[in-house]
Amino acid sequence: MSVSATSSSATSSGAAAEGDTQARAANPFGTMLVRAGSLVWLWPALLTLGLGLYKANTPLLWADELATWNAANRSPHQLYDMLRHVDAVTGLYYYLIHYWTAAFGHSLLVIRIPTVLAMAGAAAFVALTGRKLFGTRTGLVAGVLFALIPSVSRYAQEVRGYAFVVFFAAAATYLLMRALERPTTWPWVLYTVALLGAGSFHMIALVFLAPHALVTAWRWWTTRDKRLLIGFPAAVLAGLLPLVPLALEGQKQVGRQLNWLAKPSLEDVPTVFWHGLYGSQAISLGMLALAVLPLAWARGRRHAVELGLVAVLPIALLWIISQGQTSYFIDRYMLFTLPAWAVLAGAGLTALRPRALTAGGLILVLLLGSHEQLALRQKFSHTEWDGAAAAAVIAKGYQPGDGLVPLRNGNAILSGVVSAVDFYLPKQDKLKDVFVAESAVDRGDLYPQMCTDLAACLGDTKRVWVVTIGWWDPFNGFSPEEKKVLTSAFPKKTVTQVPNAVVTLLER
Known part of the structure; x- marks a missing residue:
C-alpha cells in the first residue's frame, strides 16, 4: 500500500471515529443503553x-436456623467434632457462619x-x-x-x-x-x-x-x-x-437427618x-x-x-x-x-x-x-414463637447461677428452644441446662445427653427458668417426672406469657 493510500485510510478511519464520537455525544441515551446492556x-x-x-x-430464627447458630457458635475444633456425627454435608456453611460472625457479630x-x-x-x-x-x-x-x-x-x-x-x-x-x-x-x-x-x-x-x-x-x-x-x-x-x-460421611448420617421426610x-x-x-x-x-x-x-x-x-x-x-x-x-x-x-x-x-x-x-x-x-418479612414468618421475647424476660430477671429447663420432649423442632435462648440472651448471661448430663458440645452433637436422675442433676440450683411453647401452661409438653421434680423443688413460680411461649421463673 502506498503512503498516500495509507494516509487516506488513516484519515478515513479518523473521520469515522470522530463521527462515532460525535454520534455518541449527540445521543447520550443510546450510549447509556449500550453500557447498561454490557x-x-x-x-x-x-x-x-x-x-x-x-x-x-425482622423475621425471628426458626429451628433450622437455630441449628446453624448452635453449630457455628462452637470453636472450629468443636465444630469438626460435631460434623463427624451429624450434619457433615452442611459443614462448610457452618464454618462460613462461624468465621463471619466472629468477624462481624451475630x-x-x-x-x-x-x-x-x-x-x-x-x-x-x-x-x-x-x-x-x-x-x-x-x-x-x-x-x-x-x-x-x-x-x-x-x-x-x-x-x-x-x-x-x-x-x-x-x-x-x-x-x-x-x-x-x-x-x-x-x-x-x-x-x-x-x-x-x-x-x-x-x-x-x-x-x-x-x-x-x-x-x-x-x-x-x-x-x-x-x-x-x-x-x-x-x-x-x-x-x-x-x-x-464428604459424600461417604453424609451417607452414614442420612438416616438420622432425613428420616422425617415422607416418600412423595x-x-x-x-x-x-x-x-x-x-x-x-x-x-x-x-x-x-x-x-x-x-x-x-x-x-x-x-x-x-x-x-x-x-x-x-x-x-x-x-x-x-x-x-x-x-x-x-x-x-x-x-x-x-x-x-x-x-x-x-x-x-x-x-x-x-x-x-x-x-x-x-x-x-x-x-x-x-x-x-x-x-x-415473609414479618416477625413470625419463619417461626411461630418469640424466642427473642423469651430471652428478654430471662435477661431482665437474670441472676448468676440461674438454671434453664427448655422444652425438648424428644422433638427436634422444639429442641430449638435452648438455641434460641442462647442466641437472643446477652452473652454475659450464662444459664446452666440443669437436666443435661453431657452437653451437645462435649458429645460432638447437635443434641445433649439428658439426665436419667433428674433430681440429682438439679442439685442445689436455687432458681431455674422454664421455657415452653404454647399458652399459659408452664409445663406444657414436659413429662410427668420432669414436672414432679420441678414443682416439688421449686414451690414459688413467676409466669410470663410471650407470643406462643411461656417463661416461668421457679424459685426454692
Missing part, C-alpha cells in the same frame, strides 16, 4: 440484593448477609445465562423475574446454605454454556469450581449433572467437537473427587412442591406458563430444550430417588432449579408482542407476589 447482570443482582436486605433483621441482619449476597450472585448468573442464550433483553428480564420470586427473598434471608447452592448451580449452568461454545481449559476449570461449590454446600444439588451431561452430549452430536468428550468428563471428575469423603406421591408435585418452590401459587403457575413459550419458537428452541432439561430433570430424578429408602423431595432442596426456570420464563416474556407486554408482565409478577413478599 452490565445486564448488575441490575438483577442489585435488585435481589435490595430485596434480600429489606427487613432481613445480629439477625449480620448473620443473614452471606445468603443475601449469594442469592444476589445467583441473579447475576441468571441474567448472564439469559443473555448468552437468548439476548440482552431476555437476560435482564430473566434476572428481574428471578429476583421477584418470593422464595428467592425467603431463602436469601434464611440462615442456611440453600442460597449458596442456588448461586453455584446458576454459575455452573452459565459456565457450562460458555465451555460448550469455547471448550478450552479455563472455562472447564471454572465449571469444576462451580460443581465443587454446589456439592460442598448441598450434595443433593449435584443431580443437575444429569441434564448437564445430556446437554453436552447433544452439543457434541451436533458439532462433533471431540474436546467436549474430554473437557466435560474431566471437569466433572475433578469436581467430584474432592467430595467423595405424584399428587404432592403440583399441590405442595411446585407452589412451595416459588413461595406463591400464582407466580408458580405464571412462571410455568411463560417457561413453555420458548418451546414454540423455531429460533432458539434448542436452547429452550437444553434449559428445560436443567429445570425439569433434577426434579423428576429426585422424585424417583425419593421412592427408595430415603426421601430428599422437598421444595427448598430444589431451589437450585429456579435459575433455569427464570431464564425460560424470561425468554417467554420477552417474546410476547407488543413489547409493552414484557413490562406489563414484570409488573404483574411484582403485584402477584407482593402479598407473599410482605408476609
Whole structure:
C-alpha cells in the first residue's frame, strides 16, 4: 500500500471515529443503553440484593436456623467434632457462619448477609445465562423475574446454605454454556469450581449433572467437537473427587437427618412442591406458563430444550430417588432449579408482542407476589414463637447461677428452644441446662445427653427458668417426672406469657 493510500485510510478511519464520537455525544441515551446492556447482570443482582436486605433483621430464627447458630457458635475444633456425627454435608456453611460472625457479630441482619449476597450472585448468573442464550433483553428480564420470586427473598434471608447452592448451580449452568461454545481449559476449570461449590454446600444439588451431561452430549452430536468428550468428563471428575469423603460421611448420617421426610406421591408435585418452590401459587403457575413459550419458537428452541432439561430433570430424578429408602423431595432442596426456570420464563416474556407486554408482565409478577413478599418479612414468618421475647424476660430477671429447663420432649423442632435462648440472651448471661448430663458440645452433637436422675442433676440450683411453647401452661409438653421434680423443688413460680411461649421463673 502506498503512503498516500495509507494516509487516506488513516484519515478515513479518523473521520469515522470522530463521527462515532460525535454520534455518541449527540445521543447520550443510546450510549447509556449500550453500557447498561454490557452490565445486564448488575441490575438483577442489585435488585435481589435490595430485596434480600429489606427487613432481613425482622423475621425471628426458626429451628433450622437455630441449628446453624448452635453449630457455628462452637470453636472450629468443636465444630469438626460435631460434623463427624451429624450434619457433615452442611459443614462448610457452618464454618462460613462461624468465621463471619466472629468477624462481624451475630445480629439477625449480620448473620443473614452471606445468603443475601449469594442469592444476589445467583441473579447475576441468571441474567448472564439469559443473555448468552437468548439476548440482552431476555437476560435482564430473566434476572428481574428471578429476583421477584418470593422464595428467592425467603431463602436469601434464611440462615442456611440453600442460597449458596442456588448461586453455584446458576454459575455452573452459565459456565457450562460458555465451555460448550469455547471448550478450552479455563472455562472447564471454572465449571469444576462451580460443581465443587454446589456439592460442598448441598450434595443433593449435584443431580443437575444429569441434564448437564445430556446437554453436552447433544452439543457434541451436533458439532462433533471431540474436546467436549474430554473437557466435560474431566471437569466433572475433578469436581467430584474432592467430595467423595464428604459424600461417604453424609451417607452414614442420612438416616438420622432425613428420616422425617415422607416418600412423595405424584399428587404432592403440583399441590405442595411446585407452589412451595416459588413461595406463591400464582407466580408458580405464571412462571410455568411463560417457561413453555420458548418451546414454540423455531429460533432458539434448542436452547429452550437444553434449559428445560436443567429445570425439569433434577426434579423428576429426585422424585424417583425419593421412592427408595430415603426421601430428599422437598421444595427448598430444589431451589437450585429456579435459575433455569427464570431464564425460560424470561425468554417467554420477552417474546410476547407488543413489547409493552414484557413490562406489563414484570409488573404483574411484582403485584402477584407482593402479598407473599410482605408476609415473609414479618416477625413470625419463619417461626411461630418469640424466642427473642423469651430471652428478654430471662435477661431482665437474670441472676448468676440461674438454671434453664427448655422444652425438648424428644422433638427436634422444639429442641430449638435452648438455641434460641442462647442466641437472643446477652452473652454475659450464662444459664446452666440443669437436666443435661453431657452437653451437645462435649458429645460432638447437635443434641445433649439428658439426665436419667433428674433430681440429682438439679442439685442445689436455687432458681431455674422454664421455657415452653404454647399458652399459659408452664409445663406444657414436659413429662410427668420432669414436672414432679420441678414443682416439688421449686414451690414459688413467676409466669410470663410471650407470643406462643411461656417463661416461668421457679424459685426454692
